[in-house]
Amino acid sequence: MSYRRDTGLPAALPAQRAALQQEGPPPGQAGAGPYSTGGGGTVLEHRYGAVLLSHLLTGTPVPGLGDAVTPVRIRFQGRSVSRVDDIVVVGTAPNKKEVVLSIGVRRKPKLVPSEADSVKLIGDFLHVARARRALVDSGRWKLALAVVPSCIPAQQLRALAEMASAAGSWAEFQDRLRRPGSLQTAVRNRLTQMEEIVALLAPEPSAQTARETWRLLSALRLVEMRLEGADCTDRTYSVERLRAVTPQRSNEAAHALFAHLAEQVGAYAPGGAVVDLSRLQADLQGLDCFALAALPSPAAAVPARPATVRRPRTDRRRAHARLRWEVRLVTGAAHQPQVHDGTVVVVDDCWTLAFDADSGDQRWGKKIGGGHRPVVAGGACFASGLLGHARAWDLSTGQCSAPLALRMQDGLASVSDGVLFAGHPDTGLSACDVASKTVLWSGAGDRLQVMAAPQAHGGIVFALLQDRAASAPGQQVLAAVGAMSGHTVWRWPSGSCAIAHWSAGDQVLAAVADTPDRKQEIVALDRAGGALLWRHKLPGAAAAAPVHAGTAVHLTTRCGRALAWDAREGRLQWDVQAAQRIAAAPLVAGNGVNIAAFAPGRLVVLDPHSGGELWHRPAGGAFTTTPFMWGDRIWAGDRTGALHAWDPLTRRSTQQLPVRWSDEGGGQPAVEDRRMFVSTCSGWLQAWELH
Template identity: 80%
Template sequence: MSYRRGIGTPAALSVQRAALQQDGSPGSAGAGPYSTGGGGTVLEHRYGAVLLSHLLTGTPVPGLGDAVTPVRIRFQARSVSRVDDIVVVGTAPTKTEVVLSIGVRRKPKLVPSEADSVRLIGDFLHVARTRRALVDSGRWKLALAVVPSCVPAQQLKTLAEMASAAGSWTEFQDRLRRPGSLQAAVRNRLTQLEAIVASLAPEPPAQAARENWRLLSTLRLTEMRLEGADCTDRTYSVERLRAVTPQRSNDAANALFAHLAEQVGAYAPAGAVVDLSRLHADLQGLDCFAPASRLPSPTAAAPARPAATRTPRPSRRRARARLRWKARLLSGAAQQPQVHDGTVVVVDDCWTLAFDADSGDQRWGKKAGGGHRAVVAGGACFASDPLGHARAWDLRTGQRSAPLRLRMQDGLAAVSDGVLFAAHPTTGLSAYDVASKAVLWSGAGDRLPVAAAPRTRGDTVFALLRAPSAPACEQQVLAAFEARSGRTVWCWPSGSCAITRWSAGDQVLTAILDTQDHKREIVALDRISGELLWRHELAGEAAAAPVHAGTAVHLTTRCGRALTWDARGGRLRWDVQAARRITTAPLVTDDGVCIAAFAPGRLVVLDPSSGSELWRKSVSGAFTAAPFMAGDRIWAADRTGVLYSWDPGTRRSTAQQLERWSEEGGGQPAIEGRTLFVSTCSGWLQAWELP
């Protein structure tokens, strides 16, 4: 779903400006909005402008929800969703986020012989599987945007409505068997879709049909009425934009829509994340734009002070966190920060930003990191340049070093004990001593591709590799290397199973496997020899990687269970139904195993030896980030932004209202001393002094 050359260039924008200011310009007959014909580009930019008009005026976006207010739009957001044309994020009245992934196609054929249709359905299917919990709860939605004259999409709409109304695959099959339930052409479209799904993931026919129903039940159709004689969507957008123009005039609103379409030409190729503050800043100075209230510029150079911060009602009995400072980020989807040597490092899309931990003043901002978690060591932040060479940015000055003598790919690096372990598809895994600036070794693992960031334990570094096992397939291999020499210690191939999560402890390395018959297993390997010690089948999907604590391995599943095994022997110590749903890893302390549950929202503390419940505390929101320790207290924050703390001794709790942070960024807030640093959903980096 990449954008073609010429979109967003100065010459193209000048032509588009003239075309977009006129209603009814005809579109091209290309297969999608990315065709080389100018009409396809106009359609794409107009549809982006329609969505921006919703963001600018705060009006509901069709498909996102009538009660949901759009807060930001991502163009070509593959880091968030495989359906990467446009992703719209909104806020519901309950303060939860709702996401709409939109695949934009002009007239898809939706047949197995069309490669673009296969990729499109594959992307939809990938999101429906990987975001299953959010999709099932209605918080992540899928939509296909097409022109009204696309007959295959209209047939898809009929099938989607029937699948959604059925409620289950069995009921859907029953409805299909009823005489006259579908026209022959629609039934043929269902056959074509099932063939596409079956080609994407070879499965038994019944399983492929079930996956096809699940996809249809979550997919919605959006019609783009933006070309030819029917420009209804443009007319409605101009009507909405009158509220943010001088004298609320139609002429100014029409010109503003043309400017929004032109902005899409700049946003789309760059994969921009656009929120209200950025959009206001980009439209400042236009004669046709006059918002009711001016928002601050999204540039992060000037941090705002917390003098006017609204705090909750004070409590006489409970100490509360205090906001020390906050500084502007580039968007509301930044990753959670890291703190090193008095510097707070935040990755916001493809930018890496550094702030002073004491004052909140921004030190520098560089386009580096590729949207992956920052790798920091020795007073420097490491990332790759466009040629794949590792570079180091000084934490205090932001000065970039010359290319290091190793190659790396962003997202495939880690640091331990002053050694940078970095991987690249062409050179394999390498090690770099940060202090001496010397490459210790390179090419470990016979230069096999590394599938995830390496992990270390003691004097050993572990990596997940992809190794060819047959001409048409590959298998995954867990490998252990000596940290200082790069010598291969052991390798363990997973065979036909896919390794979804893994972690290393003092005694064993554990991994979660997906088998070919759609079962899940947990396996444990000896950390020193790589010998398979034990394996057990799991009843549900793991919520996070296993947690190692002493002689035990702890795991939580999405169906709400908490399990603990002996690390060496594999004996199941206990299996407890702690909640209906869990999405985070447990926090293991000397006093208990702490689980922050999603549904119902509560903290549950279990006895480490028996699994019996010691105590629980219910909260108003759902937990999506793992609990953590700070000082002598257990801390956790729910998705609405309420920060809770519990004293394990007295079991008393305190709460402090924070601004919500985005679940897209992942991770959890950073702690240094008694200060908590968090990236919020509204685009701020905040520093809270904990009591």
């Protein structure tokens, strides 16, 4: 079977590739966002906010606001202006009057009276329709619900809203409802559910409830967010619009600018910011992908000339990277690759693909791993096969082995010192020798459910377990098992606390636990006996798992604090405010604690003994991943997809690779010798050489 270099999929499987592109977002992208219901995810809302900012930046009409209306400002979570408090867009009509669009952002709302979030959503819309009735009736205040296209309840609501708006009056709406075949049964049921929701919000006689429902439906519009999976039409159109405000007038620069806009939404939304054109332009100043002079001027008779790009002089001390090869993947949200024995393995949606590290030629592609990164060791990929039995796929040929005599669940396995440690909800923990495929032991963990991939360290395997019969998610157990025997060494129940992050080191096992009072604390257990050594309240939510370095335990918090404790005694060595916001763990290397900060976007290097700042360097974007060492450089990727490098000796920024990498799939670029392999957000797997 041959493989096409441009797709990353087997040439004989076009039908499967088409089906894959229709399956929706990659695993791991769904989840509740800060202002979504039904499983939205912060990424979707930030992208939609970036789409709206692209309209504001280019002065183009916003869908739902009006074709003749120019957007002038956007308020995020603007409850002081509108009860529909996700996004409020204000525009100016040709008659100089303001037009307002209140947008409720939900991914897949159920729109049923039994769901509290649906009742609250409709209640907010209903409140605006009542409080701003005159403006709503005149068309100067509009209501919109933004959902993904696959939301069936919202599609049914669209049919009702279109009929209510076209009717023009309550009586005409009732006449249309009485006509045979005017609505499908499911759509009529949706109308009944909407009336029940309105009745819950304002108990009134049934006729008044039905009339109030019609009034709300006639004012409501549906906006589809095409920003997920294979259908990213809205993002494509936004990039096309943004080309006009980039100095290069290129798709690549517009793509980078869109990523910056999504990053800005992450800063605007939590504080309920009001963003107008001048503020947005000021926040984007200094970016290579944005040129203020390229914006169209209303007073100009001819289009403004694009700004001249001033290229900095080349620093001879800088290390230069060369793109060795690149191959096309399926989506722009592939996991960061793994490299082993000259083979690069990358997970893209439900596909696991293997490439030759030297040439980039694809060796094979298989539907294994269930969207999780497989365990790569001993010249093979280990993943779950049929009935949950572990299998090994040869890295060179993709040939599958016979089922191993142990069961595993994808995402719940790790490898250490040539031993595969696999977890399964039914069989607990098991261990297998990678070279011989021989099962060493199975059933460890007292049949408790394995909650995360085990961590092996110093002859002991540590695991997070939970009783299947536990009534609360906080009833979890941290356990230590002999790596070669499978015998339980110790167990530590977390009680009423849920384990948010944990990691094992030479001295202790450190865990971050969520307490019943909605705070977090750090807990240290003796790695040999499991005894509780110390515990401390944290000043904020932890950004990631604790990092062990020598005799110290390091931790960063989302509120920008960096802390270090003595591992055995629990004495706080230092606690400093390193940034306003941190979203990743630190890297303790090169005689420093290296922190890639989210806000402000910069690399901060602290003294590991005192916590004092040794140096810092600003960068163009907000960092969301842990820094890593490649060669003699410190590297970190920001949210826009750019990789930055710093020389720890000269403390200078040495390079910025335009790889536009994606951290949506998790992980970091794979590094081997002086080569780096990275999955980009534009759907490419690239290999870079550092000279």
